[in-house]
Amino acid sequence: MGKIGIITGSTRDSRVNLNVAEWVKSIADKRTDAEYELVDIKDYNLPRFNESIPPIMSGGNYETPEAKPWSQKISEFDGFVFVSPEYNKSVSSGLKDAIDYLYVEWNHKAAGVVSYGSTLGVTVTNDLRLILSVPKVAVVGPSVNMSLFTDFQDMTKFNPAPHHEEVLNKMLDEVVAWSNALKTVRR
Template sequence: MVKIGIVTGSTRPARVNMQVAEWVRDFAEKMELEAEFEIVDIKEYDFPMFNEDLPPAMANKSYSKDTVNAWSKKIDELDGFIFVTPEYNKSITSSLKNAIDYIGPEWGHKAAGIIGYGSTLGVAASLSLRQILGNLNVATVTPFGAFSLFTDFEGMKTFKPNEVHNATVENVITTTVNWSKGLKTIR
């Protein structure tokens, strides 16, 4: 059994990110794979902007140290990830990049799937995230989900995915679980 974290990519008050993450979790749980799925909401960690003289784990600020320790523990206990990221300015959000940058080794030798969304399906954000994760030794799976703000959301506020995406999302989830199982053997 592997543990897969569905990592949110937005912290905005009016975000639709949680709707997509919850849909992915529910979809994954119905697949009856040998995996546990949980939402890991970066908003719950309330990271300050990464702007320290020392890496956060070594900083003397108790606020960031407590936050980073909780984040580190959560990411370390997971075997793989499915990132749900909106696209902002042809990339991921600054809040997701900030959360990723706060730790390093905890990400390594794990698999990640990516589900993007935006006005252009979140494709640029997904590609940007693949590059960032690759630098941390995260193996990103080839299929990725891509939802349109225009056709998969009502009024760009309510997530109502078209069924045409189901096969791709199933492939993302299955491949992420399988790679997570394989990579678990080398950690």
């Protein structure tokens, strides 16, 4: 059975991102096709990306002490669900740095995206597809895109529309299938 990391996409103190990630985890935990773990990037205290050698060339030898536990955690997973707010029509700087710190740990794994924003987080979903293509992450087709105006009360209290659960399960079906298939590539 594969292991899927549900990765938060915000480190702000006032974030609602953790609530959305916990909702994803609560639905994933009803499934029996993989083991799901919530991974809060805020817990890793990654500073702004400042490695002197790009991770694609470093062979996992990171200078930043915080990158080492981050590397170990991401290495445990076969696939991911990125839960991301849309900031200025893109990903948050915290999530971008968390992705940029590593390379081989992401290789040949699958991912899905759960996003939200004033325009359903569609831009962040598309940006993550492009960003994750470099470290060889296969982002599946279905995504969950939610509105700050209809899936949150006063843009702060998460209250997803019921139809999102069905879409999330379809996305998880794909993430698990692709994660299992890509195990053969990683071997």
